[in-house]
Amino acid sequence: MAGTKKAEGVGKDKKKGGFRETVLLLVLGVGIALLLQAFVVGSFYIPSVSMENTLLVNDRVFVNKLAGKPERGDIVVFKGWNGEDTIKRVIGIGGDKVVCCDPQKRITVNGTPLDEASYLYPDDFASGDNFDVTVPPGKLWLMGDHRSASADSRAHMEEPGKGFISEDAMIGKAVVRYWPLSRGYLFSHPETFDKVK
Numbered sequence: 406m407a408g409t410k411k412a413e414g415v416g417k418d419k420k421k422g423g424f425r426e427t428v429l430l431l432v433l434g435v436g437i438a439l440l441l442q443a444f445v446v447g448s449f450y451i452p453s454v455s456m457e458n459t460l461l462v463n464d465r466v467f468v469n470k471l472a473g474k475p476e477r478g479d480i481v482v483f484k485g486w487n488g489e490d491t492i493k494r495v496i497g498i499g500g501d502k503v504v505c506c507d508p509q510k511r512i513t514v515n516g517t518p519l520d521e522a523s524y525l526y527p528d529d530f531a532s533g534d535n536f537d538v539t540v541p542p543g544k545l546w547l548m549g550d551h552r553s554a555s556a557d558s559r560a561h562m563e564e565p566g567k568g569f570i571s572e573d574a575m576i577g578k579a580v581v582r583y584w585p586l587s588r589g590y591l592f593s594h595p596e597t598f599d600k601v602k
Contacts, residue, residue, distance in 0.1 A: 447577055449482050449490060455549035455556070456480070456492060457526050465584035466492070472578035475545060477501070477514065478598035480579040483547075483570055486561045490576065493557050494524070497546035499572075501601075502539050505532040520597045526551040534559050544569035 451464045459480070460466065468482050475481050475495045485491030497503040497514055504513045511518040512531045521531060529552050536559060540546050547570055549555025558568035582590045 447482070448583075449492065449579075451492065454554050455551055456494075457551040457554070459494075459524050459550045460492065460582065461588075464582055464588065466579045467581045467583055468577035469580045470577035472580075474498075475572060475575055475578065476594070476598070477601060478595045480592055481545075481547070482576040482579060483545075484574040484576065485570070486564070486566070492579065493547035493549050493555070495545055496548050496558075497538070497540040499540050499542040499544055501546065502537075503546050504537045505535055514598075514601045517601045519601075521595075523595055523597070524550050526553070529553050532559060536562065538562075538568070541569060543572050545572060545575070 447468045447470055449466055449468055451460045451462055451466070454462060466480075466482075472479075475498065477495055477498055479495045480492065481495055482490055482492050496512065496519075501514050502516070507513050507518055509518065510531055512521070513519065519531075525531070532548075532552055538546060538558075546558045546568070548557045548559070558570070561568040579592055581592065582588060
């Protein structure tokens, strides 16, 4: 009988240990997930049509918060002109001269025309507004892919910041569209920006 009681006691201790271990692992997992969300990867949903057809309303993307300095062609999430999280495409980085438009109605960056067919909204134009800007160091010139429906750098040129956004305002670089699953897509760098010097 004594042996049976001892065995029961050992069983209870094992159950308690197993429960504590499960709770500890669960807390640890949640902690790691929160740290990743805060410092490494963020999830953002798309609230507007300004990035169609690359991103549709209610699409969700994962953003790499450790992606480093933004490059031309990147899709980035940043604190926008109104202080809200905003998503646009980087067209110009510090030192770039961005002009619209050349005789073929293309945007040029440092004199190189961009072929934007791979991401520009179908039948949309490069820009309805003409502009000629030089991006200051540490700043970005950002535009939506659905140009006629995007309140981007062009819409804020008359403000004190002249439409530019600081690199420090960048939250991260969009790396994958994960929702809806049927439209899952890993973003790649548009080749047209490789030609810009």
